[in-house]
Amino acid sequence: MTFPIYQVVGYKNSGKTTLMEKLIQYFSNHNVRVGTLKHHGHGGALKTVEGTDSFRHSQSGSHLSAVQGKNELQLTTNFQMELTELIKMYTFFNIELLLIEGYKYADYPKIALVKDEDDIHLLHELTNVKAIGVRDDKLIDMFDHFTFSLNNVEQILPQLADIFQGKEN
Numbered sequence: 001m002t003f004p005i006y007q008v009v010g011y012k013n014s015g016k017t018t019l020m021e022k023l024i025q026y027f028s029n030h031n032v033r034v035g036t037l038k039h040h041g042h043g044g045a046l047k048t049v050e051g052t053d054s055f056r057h058s059q060s061g062s063h064l065s066a067v068q069g070k071n072e073l074q075l076t077t078n079f080q081m082e083l084t085e086l087i088k089m090y091t092f093f094n095i096e097l098l099l100i101e102g103y104k105y106a107d108y109p110k111i112a113l114v115k116d117e118d119d120i121h122l123l124h125e126l127t128n129v130k131a132i133g134v135r136d137d138k139l140i141d142m143f144d145h146f147t148f149s150l151n152n153v154e155q156i157l158p159q160l161a162d163i164f165q166g167k168e169n
Contacts, residue, residue, distance in 0.1 A: 003097055004097055005097075005100065005109070006100070006109050006111070007100045007106060007108050007111070008023070008099065008100070009101075009102060009110050009111070010122070011119055014115050015115075016113055017101065020036065023157070024099065027161070034095065034097050034098075034099060035090050035093060035099070036101065037090070037098065037101070038100075039100070039102025039103045053067075054067040062078065063077070063079065083100075104122075107128050109128050110126065110129055111130065111133055111160070112129050112133070113150065114133070114134050115134075115135045116136050116139075123143070129145055130145065131160060131163055133148055133153070135149075135151070137149050
């Protein structure tokens with residue numbers, strides 16, 4: 001792999017997407033080309049636009065369908081891909097960092113998000129946790145990992161960037 005990979009994981013509504021947005025903005029503002037991958041782990045079909053040509057291609061049985069616009073590319077498959085296969089696709093693009101939202105049981109370095117005490121057991125199921133984000137500030141001193149408040153993410157983005165670059169606290 002030519003780029004580092006980091007995950008942001010946690011249960012539904014733990015703040016994963018919000019943290020991803022902040023990380024993407026931070027790295028983009030520091031001229032790092034960021035790629036992202038989101039796991040749709042809640043089941044159900046992804047949203048597609050009925051009636052479009054690409055929708056019609058897929059409905060007709062296309063194994064893989066792509067639509068390219070001026071600065072956009074959208075892929076649709078009619079088969080399941082493993083995370084490692086998806087990551088391989090990113091090697092064809094000129095990125096410097098891949099942020100993955102979800103896939104919590106993959107073994108890439110990760111930031112785990114904990115809303116409250118009920119979510120703490122998740123930490124015992126995960127591997128390669130490098131940092132923990134908490135919504136309840138009373139949990140900050142409970143962990144051995146670098147722990148930060150999701151209520152003040154902007155303040156710790158430089159520290160998270162250091163962790164991504166292997167300069168762990």
